[in-house]
Amino acid sequence: MNRGFDILGRSPGILRLKELALQVASADVTVLITGETGSGKEVLARFIHEHSRRASKSFIPVNCGAIPSGILESELFGHERGAFTGAIQARKGYFESADRGTIFLDEIGETPLETQVKLLRVIEAGEFQRVGASETVCTDTRIVAATNRNLHQAVAEGNFREDLYYRLRSVELQIPPLRERGGDILLLAEHFIHGFERKHSIAFEGFNPEATELLLRYPWPGNVRELRNLVESLLILERGRQVTPDILERHLVQRSRHKSLVHDPARTESNELSLIYGSLIQLRQEMGEIRQLLQQLLLTNRLQSPQLLLPEPQVTEPMTQSPPSPAAEPTLPLEELEKRTIAVTLTKFGGNKRKTAHALGINERTLYRKIKEYGL
């Protein structure tokens, strides 16, 4: 399906990483990927899967930080009928669905300690039990885990099991941040420009030399994801114009969460308008990311869990034993799905908006707006 799946980049750091990833892929071992947010951890995990003997089987990404801890275990390992209130039927977990494929455990550092014990058992013995079951299920699933947290510190603080940490770390691949990849910045920018030119049918007028220099100097705290989003905004908002450092700075500042533009005395009307457009585009991008997350949730049947069907239990769909085909999925309005995901995540983090926004991969302002919009 994803044949030819590649990690773009010619910098020494990326070339070395790809070489290592290829060796690791064929060895079928558990891998830990570390790197800043947006640096390409999921891209690398998929690359490993696509270059392994498991390529023809499923690759199942699971964001351990976004699933409420109370249900993570039943999501991963499945459950028996009656295992807990609302478990009307037995259900397979990801490990059963991903059998002979790869499971990508993103944000592994967020996994509760009791689930960590079970993950260790899967890695060491290739077996687990469904929640509420007494018999053991064997699985042949490769685990690729990722984190942007310092797991060593989490171990020292007692939040991450040392044995699991060492087990995962035996093969660790570190993705360098974009700011250390030199020429890759321009190469990736080119790649995204071509993609978005096609998608939006707009021709990009390019960066002038000073703007190009600025691209190379900028520290890219959001890494490749930030570059990708920036390119899309520039293409749409600055159509017909060559990008200068001024334009670029305006867009970069706009994306920075630390600077409040509301108090910028240098605002003019036209740049205010462009701010509004910019926010709209950013919103659209964030919606796209949420949509992706929701699609993943739907595909893996997770949204049929009764716990997630808050706050209207009457919409509960009968649960099936195997992941249903997309056509068999219950269709819920995207807004409804979004509302529920936000509600569940907020509950998980005890109403903490910063953590909730982080887990959902949206910014806090967007979260506030949505909470208000949905009356949560």
Ligand SMILES: Nc1ncnc2c1ncn2[C@@H]1O[C@H](COP(=O)(O)OP(=O)(O)O)[C@@H](O)[C@H]1O
């Ligand atoms: N080397 C790369 N080549 C092409 N696209 C990339 C690369 N690295 C990251 N991306 C893109 O950047 C975005 C963020 O990547 P992702 O793997 O989700 O990052 P992370 O999991 O580290 O937050 C995605 O849209 C991804 O397709």
Ligand SMILES: [Mg+2]
């Ligand atoms: Mg990710």
